[in-house]
Amino acid sequence: MSLKIVLLGYMGSGKSTVGELLSSQISFSFFDLDHEIEQLEKKSVTKIFDENGVIYFRKIENKVLDKIINSENDLVLSLGGGTPCYYDTMNYLNSKENIKTIYLDVPIPVLVQRLFAERSTRPLIEKIDTQEELTEFIGKHLFERREFYRQAKMIISVADQSPTEIAARIETLL
Numbered sequence: 001m002s003l004k005i006v007l008l009g010y011m012g013s014g015k016s017t018v019g020e021l022l023s024s025q026i027s028f029s030f031f032d033l034d035h036e037i038e039q040l041e042k043k044s045v046t047k048i049f050d051e052n053g054v055i056y057f058r059k060i061e062n063k064v065l066d067k068i069i070n071s072e073n074d075l076v077l078s079l080g081g082g083t084p085c086y087y088d089t090m091n092y093l094n095s096k097e098n099i100k101t102i103y104l105d106v107p108i109p110v111l112v113q114r115l116f117a118e119r120s121t122r123p124l125i126e127k128i129d130t131q132e133e134l135t136e137f138i139g140k141h142l143f144e145r146r147e148f149y150r151q152a153k154m155i156i157s158v159a160d161q162s163p164t165e166i167a168a169r170i171e172t173l174l
């Protein structure tokens with residue numbers, strides 16, 4: 001049976017960077033869900049949000065997730081920040097024995113620091129002007145989302161470790 005390692009967490013938590021490193025360490029293929037959606041739709045996530053709307057995005061996201069999860073290969077997959085919060089995704093993923101869901105739990109100040117400079121490329125926070133507003137937004141958003149994230153089979157609390165250290169730590173826990 002194939003093994004699928006699924007990384008989840010808030011925007012800016014390092015899912016893609018850690019996922020890519022982990023996949024090369026253990027010689028699994030790597031998939032980034034946002035990237036797969038962009039390939040299928042032939043446009044950026046921001047453009048999909050702008051032109052097709054969030055409901056359309058969530059539907060496509062779920063469809064692409066399903067396809068990857070039901071493939072035959074061993075793989076590492078990084079979800080989008082919102083993926084676990086729609087379509088009963090956590091129960092679906094956790095019900096499969098060959099899927100390991102891993103939550104990268106990153107403190108809010110670290111997320112704010114990472115996301116503030118790149119907010120213009122992220123549709124959910126592109127209109128935020130100040131770091132204070134971003135802190136407040138993430139605080140509220142995480143309060144809603146943690147309930148889903150915390151259903152992951154494994155939780156990795158990230159403080160100041162590098163992506164390489166986090167990937168190495170995950171490998172020891174697999």
Ligand code: S3P
Binds near residue numbers: 011081
């Ligand atoms: C989203 C996170 C993004 C992307 C989209 C929506 C979210 O993915 O899927 O902008 O709802 O948190 P990343 O977490 O990879 O940035």
